[in-house]
Amino acid sequence: IDLLAINPSGDKIVLHTFKLMADCESGDTLGNLVSVRFEYPGTWLWTLNGEDLSSDTVAVYTPYTRSPVTFSEVMNCPSPQEPAEWIELYSKEIPLILDHWQIQVDQRVTELKGVMTVPYMVITHEKWDQYLPSLPAERFPVLPNSGFVLRLFDPDSNLMDSVNLENHPDFTTGVSLENPQTGHPFLNGKAWHRSRALRGHSAGMENSIALLPQENITFISADPRVLKQGAGEPMMITVRGEKGLSYVEIHIFSLTGNPVSSHEINAFSSPLAQIFWDGNFENGSPVPLGLYIITAKVRYVDGTKKEGFESVLVNCP
Structure with a gap:
């Protein structure tokens, strides 16, 4: 007889195997003391499995270290x-x-x-x-x-x-x-x-204001992407060119389109341009907590242009 643990996906783990040394009939009570080390978090269904055996199922919960x-x-x-x-x-x-x-x-x-x-x-x-x-x-x-x-x-x-x-x-x-x-x-x-969803909510699906997928991490990136306001470590915003950069504009906006900060950089053929943002408006006052959009416009040394965006979050320490 196997003692099984079954997760919601149907995966099974054999926790212990019993060997019956005597004949049993329907209604007989069997006793056995088992010590099992089980380290899988969540709710698993424990049951006994064996030939000509019917068994109840017991739900056993093991706590998570981080909520799923x-x-x-x-x-x-x-x-x-x-x-x-x-x-x-x-x-x-x-x-x-x-x-x-x-x-x-x-x-x-x-x-x-x-x-x-x-x-x-x-x-x-x-x-x-x-x-x-x-x-x-x-x-x-x-x-x-x-x-x-x-x-x-x-x-x-x-x-x-x-x-x-x-x-x-x-x-x-x-x-x-x-x-x-x-x-x-x-x-x-x-x-x-x-919510920015068309009907005012996005129930049952990915949220309409979740951090936008990074459009092109090789072109524009932010580190860290979640800025802890007042923590002292600024966000480093990097724009990387496929070739030498001549001129770079970096703008930070709120989700409603209100300007927060703007930067213009003469890159002098450098392959990248970087700025640091401390989570403040240009006047030095802290921005409200929430999502912000970073846009970058570049002109390469050969005259071609490119644009991209990144979304970041300003949160409490």
């Missing part, structure tokens, strides 16, 4: 046409059993049940009627229009993610609030922004 699931998007002020509040989760580990995970909104707790089968899944009321990947939750909490604190706990009551969205300035009817980073727990709520 994080808060991704919230809708707390739905439009009259879509009267549904919801909380979206993102998971890099698919499928993921969410049984006995808990979402806490301020002091109200909702226990989850089900399996995340896609990276982005919406937690909402039982009456959810949209064709989106969703998990209905009993006693789904009211999401105050003025904001709230979200907390995510695993089955062992470990705090795995939290975000403070109280009095967030971007709460708007019919528009959701999105986490600009994917899979990063405990992001400061001030870094969350209004």
Whole structure:
């Protein structure tokens, strides 16, 4: 008889093998003491497997060192046409059993049940009627229009993610609030922004304000790409040319297109141009937390031109 651990994907691990030394009949009770070292995180199903054997399945949870699931998007002020509040989760580990995970909104707790089968899944009321990947939750909490604190706990009551969205300035009817980073727990709520999706939200899919894919890292890059405001280490922005550079313009904008900082560089045939940005406006005041777009325009020594962009995030230390 094998003692098996089965993960949500169906992978099996044999934890221990028993050998029966006596004949058994239906209804007999067998006792055995087994010590098993199991280091795989998440919820696994443990069961016994053997010829002519039926066995119950027991769910066993092993804590994660870093949460595989994080808060991704919230809708707390739905439009009259879509009267549904919801909380979206993102998971890099698919499928993921969410049984006995808990979402806490301020002091109200909702226990989850089900399996995340896609990276982005919406937690909402039982009456959810949209064709989106969703998990209905009993006693789904009211999401105050003025904001709230979200907390995510695993089955062992470990705090795995939290975000403070109280009095967030971007709460708007019919528009959701999105986490600009994917899979990063405990992001400061001030870094969350209004969705840029056409309908005001992007439930069940990749967020509309997530860090844009790097267009051409060999042309323009930022290091670090997430700038910790006030940490003392500036962001180094580098533009690399395929040939000698003659002139380079580097501009930093907010997502709404407001200018933040501009730089003009005479490169004198150099293969690259670099600037450092400390997360401040040109007048020295710090920029608000959130996403920013860096654009670069270059003219090569042979007269040809090229443009590119990069997205970066300014976050709390």
